[in-house]
Amino acid sequence: MSAPGVLIGAARSSSGKTTLTLGLMRALTRRGLRVAPVKCGPDYIDPAFHAAATGRAGVNLDSWAMDADVIAALAAHAGAGADLMIAEGAMGLFDGAPGGAAGVGANADIAAMLGWPVVLIHDVSGQAQTAAAIVRGITAHDARVTLAGVVMNRVASERHRRLAGEAIEALGVKMFGALPRDETIALPERHLGLVQAGETPELDARLDALADFIEAHVDVEAIVACATSGETGNLIPNASPPAQRIAIARDDAFSFFYPHLAQSWRDAGAELSFFSPLADEAPPEDCGLCWLPGGYPELHAGRLSAAQGFIKGLRRFAKGRWIHGECGGYMALGRTLIDATGEAHEMAGLLELETSFAKRKLHLGYRSARLATDHPLGAAGSRLRGHDFHYATFLRETGDPFAIAKDAYSDDEHPAGLSNDGVSGSFFHLMA
Known part of the structure; x- marks a missing residue:
């Protein structure tokens, strides 16, 4: 058994996964929790932000490139001594490619393998009750995956929040919060994604602002409470390194x-x-x-x-x-x-x-x-x-x-x- 974990997923890219993930990581670290960060999929940039937010080195888990034993071992290593593991997904929750070592490279594979529930952040801009139809489809798409609840993003008004939120809650899905539109908290970007953590000016202040934003609009305690412990592996023998x-x-x-x-x-x-x-x-x-x-x-x-x-x-x-x-x-x-x-x-x-x-x-x-x-x-x-x-x-x-x-x-x-x-x-x- 390892530290309990939760995976932050979405229906598509640019839905707010990084905002929610970094805000949660920083908020919980400020509260004194030992948060182990995880990035699903091939990504070099986000893990550096995760490390800055939590003070702990992160790990990448990828079911296309890695077999199940490696994923389990890496998760065990990352979660050792932690109170909670928070994983940030990539692209959409079920997006992947054929022919993988242990799956298709989808975030859903990692959640299923490690027994982590998914907190879905859903961009409701341009939607109202239709947001519930999308959430319904995500909930039913893969029986291996448990949807713990939803955080709505880019909510335009209180009326907008009620129309979309109440429709989602009518499905029996828990609402963890609603993030209003706020472009001031965005991190700078360049051609391969975010500007690197080490180059981002006033990074600590930006991370604290994200934590404040999440604390103000999300039920952080409820997300922590939904995290579960799954089966992880023992550290496995490594192949010979390429040099001493x-x-x-x-x-x-x-x-x-x-x-x-x-x-x-x-x-x-x-x-x-x-x-x-x-x-x-x-x-x-x-x-x-x-x-x-x-x-x-x-x-x-x-x-x-x-x-x-x-x-x-x-x-x-x-x-x-x-x-x-x-x-x-x-x-x-x-x-x-x-x-x-x-x-x-x-x-x-x-x-x-x-x-x-x-x-x-x-x-x-x-x-x-x-x-x-x-x-x-x-x-x-x-x-x-x-x-x-x-x-x-x-x-x-x-x-x-x-x-x-x-x-x-x-x-x-x-x-x-x-x-x-x-x-x-x-x-x-x-x-x-």
């Missing part, structure tokens, strides 16, 4: 690194050493692998190009030790990165790659990949699960592939990324 000592880039340009990967590598005996390319730091020489995560190199391309200590350090590191880049890290390993203004910036030049953020196209979705050659992540043919999420496009990508990949909707495989003399990378983000 791993250098990991970490700053505003390279921040998309899943906490559960770091934890699994540490649990397997690896030592992690973090460095900042934007501070012109080179990867530590005593490490056997350098990992460049994704992030926003396109916003800092000029500084990265000028960071010759970092660039030359990467080139030295590549002489005998492995370097791997994910997404933004992959772009930094190439020869040229063109920013949004069309200006070209010289990168490390370790792969025959040129990328452009001036020519943008969204690439998004789950990916299954098999390693094209032997790699620190596994032998040739080893299977990896993860996702793509980027706007950058290729101008040139020449050489042997890092992996052979396919998306969730096709069996067609295609080369992904590059691998050359111990330097590899792709736009693929590893989850499991």
Whole structure:
């Protein structure tokens, strides 16, 4: 058994999940509860806000990328020593993709596996009694999922609240609260979602404002009372880490690194050493692998190009030790990165790659990949699960592939990324 949990879900994206989740997390943390944060699905940005709101590192759970044992183990680890677990869903409650390891990647899978009830936040703008029809459909759609109650969002008036709220309550569904329209509490955004937590000005004050907003309009005690404990797993043995000592880039340009990967590598005996390319730091020489995560190199391309200590350090590191880049890290390993203004910036030049953020196209979705050659992540043919999420496009990508990949909707495989003399990378983000 683990700490009791609850999942914040919605009928669609942009319904207010993050507002309710962060407000609840901060409000309960201020009351002295130990809140364990969870993010459902592939997301790097929200967990950093969760950590800022609760003071505890979060975890991502994803039924498409992870099998059931891994999900149970990660939930057990995250909930250890906590009073309550609060999970934020992604997209709509039942949205997913075929061919997953333990489900379709839907929030509903996580709620069902871990026995957590769902608190539905529903945007009622442009609706009145019709909101009840949508809630009725969500309630009946999946027998595995228990809907604990509803918080309405973007309520225009007291009359609006009564029309929609009373229709929902007539279904026998509990109303936990109603949030009025208030654009002043919105967090700043950019092309991949929220501006990162570390870059958000006056973050603590913003989180406190969200907590005050939720406390004023939501029955927080009732939500806590509905949380239930489900079955979670024991921590499972970890596979061998990709190296004994791993250098990991970490700053505003390279921040998309899943906490559960770091934890699994540490649990397997690896030592992690973090460095900042934007501070012109080179990867530590005593490490056997350098990992460049994704992030926003396109916003800092000029500084990265000028960071010759970092660039030359990467080139030295590549002489005998492995370097791997994910997404933004992959772009930094190439020869040229063109920013949004069309200006070209010289990168490390370790792969025959040129990328452009001036020519943008969204690439998004789950990916299954098999390693094209032997790699620190596994032998040739080893299977990896993860996702793509980027706007950058290729101008040139020449050489042997890092992996052979396919998306969730096709069996067609295609080369992904590059691998050359111990330097590899792709736009693929590893989850499991």
